[in-house]
Amino acid sequence: MEQDENDIVLVERVQNGDKQAFNLLVEKYQFRIKHLVSRFVKDSHEQEDIVQESFIKAYRAISRFRGDSAFYTWLYRIAVNTSKNYLVAMSRRPPAQDVIADEMVHSRGAERLVESNSPEQIAQNDQLVEAIKQSISALPEELKQAIQLREFDGLSYEDIAVAMNCPIGTVRSRIFRAREAIEQAIADLVE
């Protein structure tokens, strides 16, 4: 995997003591990491715990990151190991459904039980993803094609300009307009 130049800058900032830079990396990769973790663990709350733990582990170990691989590749390995360790640990513990709800109130999972496990929350998240998909399909054809060539096929602006037979400036504008339209369409669903 190719090194992402933004990641290099952000990781260097974190290594120089800038914690805030790490938040940008979390915002960037959280969904990809959760998607990865969901292959190992089915429960949404457990996935969230593992994702958080993976990021904290990555932050603690970031001084050891030397850029031999892409940052995401490194983070991916941490998330996979954290998921596997979690599964091993879970096999030694009683299953979650045997835990009495009253005991859970005093455990670290209390806030999850009350807040984030609600069907409303899940429905809202599904709604967000669905809204993005709908707004993509509602885009004018040239905007849809431009953003898909960029995000799905990973083409550079130069390559997209060749593929769409238009100037680079037009590609830049089309991709931005596509993102802007989608952002506006989901504005009510994002906190």
Add this chain to the structure above:
Amino acid sequence: MHEEISQLIDQELNPEQRSALLERLINTDTRNNDTARKSWKCYHLIGNVIRDEVPSTGKDLSALVRDKLEKEPTVLAPLSIKKPGSNERQNARQNARKDVWKSVGLFAIAASLVVVAVATLMPMKFDGIAFQLTASSKAFNTSQAIRFSQEFDEMLVKHAEFTASPGMNGLIAYAKLVSAEKLQQ
């Protein structure tokens, strides 16, 4: 500003613009409802949805991680990432080292070829002298060798009882004695 964020995500900004914009994003607080930071997050999410990298329940965990991160001690490990430039320098150094070993290897091969050539060509050069030496030594050897062999056998028989025998005492000496007697007959 937002168009620049779009370009930043696509890695289409030059290094100076990239650093400046990332600096601006790092120093904004999402809790202050900053639109630039929101766009950074949203544009990445759009990419995730297009690439189908979103879990069925995609709750935003960044605030939770940020809160946990505040309790963590600050990391201080500057200058640990390999820059693309430093990689090139390292590769150049490795190539230089490879070249040195390559030349040493070639020199060793050349030297061994010279040794082999000298070893094979020298006897050919003095072939006449070598033949004379072997012919005279052959004549000497045939008569001398028979006599020496007989004397040696006699000596072995005479001193057989003093030879060291690690196994069965006396058996090997006896065997030599018998075989020597048979030879003499």
